[in-house]
Amino acid sequence: MSDAEPDAELDAELGLEPIWPATRNGVLRDAAGVGLATGAYGLSFGAISSSAGLSVLQTCVLSLVMFTGGSQFAMVGVIGGGGAAMTGAATAIMLGVRNAFYAVRMSSILDTSGWRRPGAAQLTIDESTAMAVARTTVRSSRLAFWATGGSVYVFWNLATLIGALSAHALSNPRVLGLDAAAPAAFLALMSPRLRSREPWVVALTAAAVALISVPFVPNGVPVLFAAGVAVIAGVRPSPATSPDGHGKGAR
Amino acid sequence: MWLAIAVGCVGCFALKLVGYSLPRRVIEQPVVKHVAELLPVALLTALIATQTFTTGHHLQLDARAAGLVAAAIAVRFKAPFLVVVAVACVVTALVRVVAS
Numbered sequence: 001m002s003d004a005e006p007d008a009e010l011d012a013e014l015g016l017e018p019i020w021p022a023t024r025n026g027v028l029r030d031a032a033g034v035g036l037a038t039g040a041y042g043l044s045f046g047a048i049s050s051s052a053g054l055s056v057l058q059t060c061v062l063s064l065v066m067f068t069g070g071s072q073f074a075m076v077g078v079i080g081g082g083g084a085a086m087t088g089a090a091t092a093i094m095l096g097v098r099n100a101f102y103a104v105r106m107s108s109i110l111d112t113s114g115w116r117r118p119g120a121a122q123l124t125i126d127e128s129t130a131m132a133v134a135r136t137t138v139r140s141s142r143l144a145f146w147a148t149g150g151s152v153y154v155f156w157n158l159a160t161l162i163g164a165l166s167a168h169a170l171s172n173p174r175v176l177g178l179d180a181a182a183p184a185a186f187l188a189l190m191s192p193r194l195r196s197r198e199p200w201v202v203a204l205t206a207a208a209v210a211l212i213s214v215p216f217v218p219n220g221v222p223v224l225f226a227a228g229v230a231v232i233a234g235v236r237p238s239p240a241t242s243p244d245g246h247g248k249g250a251r
Numbered sequence: 252m253w254l255a256i257a258v259g260c261v262g263c264f265a266l267k268l269v270g271y272s273l274p275r276r277v278i279e280q281p282v283v284k285h286v287a288e289l290l291p292v293a294l295l296t297a298l299i300a301t302q303t304f305t306t307g308h309h310l311q312l313d314a315r316a317a318g319l320v321a322a323a324i325a326v327r328f329k330a331p332f333l334v335v336v337a338v339a340c341v342v343t344a345l346v347r348v349v350a351s
Contacts, residue, residue: 040333091298092262092263094294122264184335186302231286234282
């Protein structure tokens, strides 16, 4: 986190950094707040993963190593719905595509030489990217990225463990309506993206394709068919160009 | 299961790393960007639809649908994430109690 020093002087010379201590405290406070908030998602991820049949260890490994919420929810969602684990992994990877675009954006802000690159890559998620690009100076952007990424990492993993342990203690998750938790989580994750007509059309078509194919193909595969809908719609020439920052906030 | 977890983890990490390693213009093609924006929408809706309206290989309308409607209302009123999830669970559980 202290690797931002050299550019800090540059920012100061350019007069972009009025009061660093105040800015720094603000960034750190925001990072802690975002970390706590995603901890709440972590609780439900732990619980959903456990009731999908993954062990506490498997659940925690997903949060520690995969560390990208949407993909983790999708993976355990497919498995919980009776799909093959590998189909779940494929769905998770497709949902992780957006992180590559966050990484492109962050690579112009961060100094990611040597050992820092894998570290930065691991922490490149919705929250850290959103907090970093919202800052106006290089120094505060870098601090926001590392502080938010680190804070989310800690809270997300702690919450996953607590969620997994508490759901494990329940005998029948259906009694508590826990089988409705995953779709509700997906709905909350997706809703910020439905801001124009095109995503609505894609969403409804994807849902229809998935439901129609359910009786005929193995579990989990209908979701992969739905990915085909996105690819066809995306490749098709479209007059609408998306506004910047369209793909944010969907952990 | 462990193999799938490993594949998923490696795949997701590789995607993050590729963004730092590839030249921008390779990855920032308009078509690639457009598909990447639509993918989450399609995948998440398909997950919602299959997990709410199917059991095994059958379409089924049950208490989960009520939970999803409740969740949608909560989202509409900008409820926090955990509240959305909790509302869906409580409504689903209540409908089951009432129905049985």
